Amino acid sequence: MNSFSEYNTGISIQVSLSGYSFKVTDETGTKETGWLSADKIFTTKEFQKRYESVKISLLTPKFTLVPDQFFDATSIKEELGEVTKLNPDDNVEFVRIPEYGAVLVFSNTLGETLSRTIAQTVFTSDGYQARILPEMYHMIYALEECTEYNKILASYADGYLYLLIAQGKSLLLANAFRAPDFTTAEYFIFLSMRKLQLNPEVSSICFRTPVSQEEEMSLYRYFKAVEHI
Template sequence: MNDIRLVDETLDINLTLTYNLSIQLMLDGFSFCIFDSVRDKFIALYHKQLNVNNMSIEDYCKELNSFIENEDVLFQRKYKKVKVLYYTEKFTFVPTPLFDKNNLNKYISLNFDTNNTERLMINELHNAEAVNIFSVSEKKIQLLEAYFANVKIYHQSLPVVETSLVTYKNKTKVFKVIVDVHDNSFDLLVIKGRKLILFNTFSYSTDDDFSYFILLVYEQLKLNPEETEIIFMGNIHKKDEKFIKIKKYIRHIKHEKLDEGFLYSYTFFDIPAYKFSNLLSLQKCE
């Protein structure tokens, strides 16, 4: 993915206290999105691609700090709300009725390791009736907190899970598979009506790996590839080899569309609607 800078000419730097700022932190880059809460309109989107494998936390923070300081004076302003969408494979879901905040270490010990450079966070997924416990880099979050007040942090699962369960709540007899694709990993969600069946993150290095993991989920959950639709978002397009390969095995494939409940600057139509679906969906989450 290339760097992106989309700004509507109606954006007013003096009105940022009426704007919501959403920030997406991924391993291979970061994005900033500005939403006008008065007009219910997305008015700016910035993306910085980091073409470095295994970048250290320190180098990542240097890039992020430089972007905030130098990309646009907008990012030194105060905002009505600031939300951070944090991508990490270190997470685990616990059913809400079984969740006990006093047992956090017990939950994570079964799923991932942490150290003193990380901070444990909790998101409640009300529609999924689950609590997500996840780990974030202390340095990355402290950097953002130094610039922005009242930062709220969300795991990447929250927007796609919560919005999908609402969107397809009446499809009680139909499975839906939603896949958010990144350069070297993807998040896969399976739902049936308002029921969460599966959410997991898969790492891949080849297009064959990508197809294998998706088809493995279909096989293990006994999903019919002739009937069960798969919906893609993120970094995948119709001419992508990954897309072409998976289309050989799954009949019904489509890309996510923009949420019709919001307005969008005309500049947003310069990129595919599905590219930043999860980040834009964060606007619906509290």
């Protein structure tokens, strides 16, 4: 997966049930937003341009990582149904992650239309429409932006914490936790780190989703640094 550094212009858009946020990188630098409500989509001037790279992430908790050797494309719905609740009409897809010898099986069926509307609005310079992929997919490829050996990367929206922990090139955890508030999200972060024998006081945590000042200050009570990537 190509990073923005390989392009002159790029836009990365995160979509949740409650809205969206985006980051634009061009020759002038990088611009980021907080969460925006869905009614802003048609007045967002950045969506009226074309970019060399367009990435659209949907925060869906319906996913699982399957090692290559156990992956069977004919049974992906059954595979995903073993770890998350699916409805009979849920569409299930997969995307390969060869760098980690794994396949991400997922469903984008959340009852929302915002992600598809954005995909049909923001195009690449060549006129192509970006594929909507799960937040966890983009988190895996964003790990390289976490510079420490122990990499802790999170996203939080709509009452779900998305948590990815790795050591070097080895994935230790990739999961979504139901967390109705940020305090509960912090609990799952600390619980996961404790199980992996990682100490927050000597670790940095990276977030892909926007974090409020209050949430960031709360994290700083436990982590040596809080970074937004």
